[in-house]
Amino acid sequence: MKKYFTLCLAMLMMNCFVSCSSGGTESSSENNSVADSESSAEPTEKETDEPETSEETTEEPTEEETDIPETSETEKPTEDKGISINSWELDKDDDGNDVLVVEYAWTNTDNEPASFTFSLIDKVFQNGIECEKSYGYDGTDIEMQSKDVQPGVTYNVKVAYILQDMTTANVVVDEIFSLDDETLLDEKIDLGGGEGTTINREDLQETSVKIIDYSLDVDYSGEEVLLVNYEFYNGEDSTESFATTFTDKAFQNGVECDNMVIMDFDSDVDLGKSMTNIQPGASCIITQAYKLTDKSDVEISVTGWLSDTEYLKETIKLQ
Numbered sequence: 001m002k003k004y005f006t007l008c009l010a011m012l013m014m015n016c017f018v019s020c021s022s023g024g025t026e027s028s029s030e031n032n033s034v035a036d037s038e039s040s041a042e043p044t045e046k047e048t049d050e051p052e053t054s055e056e057t058t059e060e061p062t063e064e065e066t067d068i069p070e071t072s073e074t075e076k077p078t079e080d081k082g083i084s085i086n087s088w089e090l091d092k093d094d095d096g097n098d099v100l101v102v103e104y105a106w107t108n109t110d111n112e113p114a115s116f117t118f119s120l121i122d123k124v125f126q127n128g129i130e131c132e133k134s135y136g137y138d139g140t141d142i143e144m145q146s147k148d149v150q151p152g153v154t155y156n157v158k159v160a161y162i163l164q165d166m167t168t169a170n171v172v173v174d175e176i177f178s179l180d181d182e183t184l185l186d187e188k189i190d191l192g193g194g195e196g197t198t199i200n201r202e203d204l205q206e207t208s209v210k211i212i213d214y215s216l217d218v219d220y221s222g223e224e225v226l227l228v229n230y231e232f233y234n235g236e237d238s239t240e241s242f243a244t245t246f247t248d249k250a251f252q253n254g255v256e257c258d259n260m261v262i263m264d265f266d267s268d269v270d271l272g273k274s275m276t277n278i279q280p281g282a283s284c285i286i287t288q289a290y291k292l293t294d295k296s297d298v299e300i301s302v303t304g305w306l307s308d309t310e311y312l313k314e315t316i317k318l319q
Helices: 002-039 052-057
Strands: 083-092 098-107 120-126 154-162 169-175 183-189 208-218 224-233 246-252 283-291 298-304 310-316
Touching (some): 098 120, 098 169, 224 246
Antiparallel strands (some): 083 098, 224 283
């Protein structure tokens, strides 16, 4: 009996223990439910406020931040043109012509070896007309002008130009191949004879050509030729020559005369001026020669070099 009573007491204690454990679980579960309820509630005002720094990042940059230094936009380093005049002097060449001898300091700014001759076009103008180069002056060496120099090397080159008079000489140097027609050097040298013919580009007239006079002569083989002196006025905005502005022809009996003429070595006739460059607003006398087939009238026609514009049409009577 006692044993039975003890067994009943033990079972009663186990029921109490289970009841206590179940109540603790319910309390814990209730607590978790309260916590979940609180976490699902609306966040407080403090929690919803975005940090002040976050709002600032979405604002437009200040004026100080957007300003770019002026030098980066408007101030650019001066580009080294690679050409300058070291010195100049007046002298005479082997033919007795007065010449201007210019010594250039040229730096090869290319990425490969190059020469002065095949990199630059150098000209001297007086009264708006290009001066011829002198190849009979001992102080200059054509071979030296055509020697290649390495990139970055500075090379001194002398060039002699035949002077028309002692008026101001305008030295102009351009790149031989340039897409922007940029002039590398444009400098005037006072020779003591005044400015010469004043050229005002604002007063430019239309490009024109007219016949000044003509004469008969013979070429190196004794064939008779007609020499025509044209006055060419350059009304363009750029430097031009007669040969790159006009196409000139002479006709006899409806047939074009040959203009491939070579004069005798002792002749004073200069047929090379058709390639002489003329500055805007300047004019120059150009001599052209045409081989004659007989003494019939010669019809002269001058049109645009790359156009059908007719600049001159005139008949010369030889008899």
